[in-house]
Amino acid sequence: MARFLSLIILPMLTILPFSYASPQLMLSTGSSLLVEEYRQTFLVSPNGDFSCGFYEVGRNAFSFSIWFTNTVDKTIVWSANPKSPVNGRSSMVLLNHDGNLVLIDVNGTVTWDSKTSSGKGTTLVLLDIGNLPLTRGTRLVSGYNSLYFDNDNVLRLMYDGPDISSIYWPSADYTVFQNGRTNYNSSRIAVLDAEGYFRSSDLLKVKSSDWGTVTKRRLTIDYDGNLRMYSLNASSGSWIVTWEAIAKMCNVHGLCGQNEICKYLPSLHCSCPPGYEMTDQQNWKKGCRPKFIKSCNRSYKVEDFEFIKLPHTDFYGFDRTYNQSISLEECKKICLEICSCSGFTYKTGPGLCFTKVILFNGYSNPNFPGDNYIKLPKKLGISTSIVSRKSHLTCNRNIPQIVEGSSSMYGMNSVDKNWTTYYVFAAILGALVLLFIGTGWWFLSSKQNIPKSMEEGYRMVTNQFRMFTLQELREATGKFKEEIGRGGSGIVYRGVLKDKRVVAVKKLTNFSYNQEELWAEMSIIGRINHMNLVRMWGFCSEDHHKLLVYEYVENESLDRYLFGNLSSERLIAWSQRFKIALGTARGLAYLHHECLEWVIHCDVKPENILLTRDFEAKIADFGLAKLSKRGSSSFKLTHMRGTMGYMAPEWALNLPINAKVDVYSYGVVLLEILTGTRISSGITVDGMEIELRQFVQVLKQFLESGDVKDIVDHRLQGHFNPEQAMVMLQVAIACLGEKNSRPTMNDIVIELLACADQDDHPAYSW
Known part of the structure; x- marks a missing residue:
């Protein structure tokens, strides 16, 4: 624990006049504490939350530290001497008569002092308030x-x-x-x-x-x-x-050493690229060394070198040159002509070429839109056909399994697992982890006579996402008294847990998974955590009772604020609309690009966008398609998921589905946020009802004219930011285009962030 420092709600060691502290919680001038008494706490904060004294950091080595009192491992929040521990014999902490707190090693050396001189009659106390900024x-x-x-x-x-x-x-x-x-x-x-x-x-x-x-x-x-x-x-x-x-x-830079590549297989793994080997077989931090001699003298010849392709791999930073709009062959030529060039990263499409002098911060990710080409002597005889593993984002049942979203806010569909060969190893490891956790919960739920220490150990493994008992949820919801919503898959109730967390509890209907199967399905969803996603805290499975426990979101769903006859108090202002659009984009970008378990929502719509008291967007019901019973007769259209009006055209054409279906749905939602009307249920222009694709052509005319006042929700009475409105319209039109031309959610976040700082400026009034 001594290897890091923490920024926390932290009490400070404070020197005060003698009358400020009680004898039990202070050290007066001339008093000291010997290291041999380390098992005796030196100081305790008035509320008992924090302790101070000698902390054992190694064999016969101690630091002078502050730690949380009531934690299993005495978590340190501050150390005076983290890099210079003192001897376990005859070392001491002394508040001398000058009012200076000093840490003295066995040989009399002062290894740390507080640099205070408050004089005789001062005391040292440990406070339980304040923050260390x-x-x-x-x-x-x-x-x-x-x-x-x-x-x-x-x-x-x-x-x-x-x-x-x-x-x-x-x-x-x-x-x-x-x-x-x-x-x-x-x-x-x-x-x-x-x-x-x-x-x-x-x-x-x-x-x-x-x-x-x-x-x-x-x-x-x-x-x-x-x-x-x-x-x-x-x-x-x-x-x-x-x-x-x-x-x-x-x-994170520095996890792997020089010339190394960081990968998830499925846990973090460092590896050497072709032509390189570990510098130290016992320590990956020391990186990889080339199996050849790098020399830039007169003997260097272009024809002696070749490139090995490392798909979806990059070495971040330390670029020798940067070129754009050039071909792959031109990029190879540039690197070959520079002796010090160790390789290059090339991104197709824009034709970006980044030559590398040294290879640091290497990583491989199937989402990276480029490839690295490492430069090696031909005499090494390494095959140029090395191909890395590829992963695909898809809802198609014939492509590797990912987590999917539900077809409606309370409806659920089925999806089959079809792991490809290269996921077998990950699946085995995952199964072992689930077996361990599932077994632990079986012990707890069946009330076996297991030792208390073992029980606490199981609870530590699952203390963030856990299984609730039916009795807990009955008490939390007041016997399921306050209903806040219902749908085809169940009824949702408001509840308050014993730790004072307000939650939404969903009672599932027509659901036949047993406890182990439910835990296996839920464990993936429980690991997903983002400020723009509704958090799932756990579930309950007792007999025929199956319940899900969610974070409670106060302000209901977006559709209730956009559509219908609203009072002026419930009409969301422009700044709130832009914040909701950006937050929704961030949540989807996390699902598509960042979380370890890739997720396609497949049903993005205002009903599934919940709002906090600060009108932050939280996306609901992602991942729930995994919970429906596979092969259920109640879901005949196993490939069709979503809500009419928000579904991308490829659904109806029975084409392979990927993350771009969410992008399309987001485009519809963005137009609805912009216009304040239900675009998904039909569009009327000049008294004529037209299709969405025809409406997009109309919108393009507004975009070209640069005048969007007739598009923005008239109820705002002209109070909106026209620059932001133009960007939102441009993004929405791009989202509703052909599948391959739609932007990614990451692209959308970047576009919206570019004008987010304008949100605090006064809105224009037309």
Whole structure:
């Protein structure tokens, strides 16, 4: 635990006049604590949440630290000497008569001091209030990784290793504004508040998945370089990850060494590319070395080298040259003519060529829209036909399995698993994990006489997403008293759990899975976590009772605010509409591109977009198609999923389906947000009813004219941002185009973010 520091709701060691502290909670001048007494807590905060004293970091090695009192592993939140532990004999902490707190090693060396001189009669107390903010000049550090404010006032994560230094969050592929940040600030401060919000002066705003609840939290750079927010499970004393900065761990720089490639197989894995071997067989961090001698002298000849293709692979950064709109052969020629060029990354379409001098930050991802070509001597005799594994995003039952969305907000369809050969290994590992967790829950639910320590261990494994008992949910919902919705698959009730979380509990009907099968299906969905997706907290399976437990979203669904006769109080303003459009795009982009289990929703519509009290969008009912009984006679159209009016044309044509069906549906929703009318149920122009494709042609005329005031919801009375409206119209038209020409959800997020900063400007009134 001493390898990282944490930004948390943190009490500080504070020097106060003697009268401010009670004798039980303070250290007075001239007092000391010997390291041999480390099992005795030195200081305790008044509410007992935090403790301070000597902490054992190794054999006969100790740090002077503050930690959470009621955690299983005594989680450290601050250490005075993380890099210089003191000896386990005769070392001490002393508050001397000058009012200075010093840490003294066995040989009398002062390894740390508080640099205070408050004089005689002062005391040291441990407070239980306050926050440790991250400000200019301070860093959160874990090994070679750090969180800090850069010179442009933007909060960043950086890998600063012995060989390279590179920023990996926010993504360097996008501008500051495209990443949702701003460099127009000078305060440089970031704070985690009591409700689970982490905010910084560059406009970063994130929140924990359990935000709003009262609990202890910490924000930590872990040993793997990722920034995570943890919430304390008070009953077990363990920590739950409630937010993380990097969804794909291979995007964290420095996990693999030089010349290495990071992959998910299905867990993180470092490997050497062709022509390279491990530098140290015991340590991947030391990278890979070439099996050939790199030499740039007169003996270098272009004809002696060739390229090995590494599909969907890149080595991020350290580009030698950058060229665009050139062919693959021209890119090869450029690299061959530069002796120091180790390879290049090429992206088809725009014809982008990035030559690499050195190969750092390598990663392979089937979503990466390019290939790497590594430069090797022909004499190595390596085959140029090396092909990496490919994955496809699809709803078609004959293509590898992914998670799908439901056909309606409460309806569910079936999908068959058809793993290809290269997923067999992942499936076996996944089955073993599920067997372990399922067995653990069987022990718990069947109330066996197992040791308490073992029971707690099982609960630690599943404390974030878990199985509820029927009795728990009866109590939470007041015996299923408050109904908040219903549909073809069940009834939804409002409930409050014992930890004060408000939840939505769905009673499933016509559902025949047993407990083990339900757990296997739910475990995938339970791992999905994004601020723009409705969180699933768990499920219940007892006899014929099958229930799902969701995060409760206060403001109902988007359709209730867009359509019908609304009072002026319920009419959503332009700024809220744009925020909803952007949030929905972000949620879908996460499902399509970021989460480890790729998901196609297949039923994007306003009814499945729920709104928080702050009108943040949360997409509901993704992944529920997996829960329907396979082969059920009640679902004859097994390939048709979605709602008429929002479904892409390829559904009706029985064509292979991929993530672009969600893009099409999003385009319809975007038009409905823009116009405030139900586009999906038919369009009337000048008294004539026309099809959506005809309406798109009409919209293109408005786009060309640059005048959109007649398109935007008239109920806004001209109060909207015309630049944002133009971008939304342009994006919607692109989404409704031919399948292959539609943008990705990542592209859409970037387009919307480019004008998001205009949202705070006064809206134009026509």
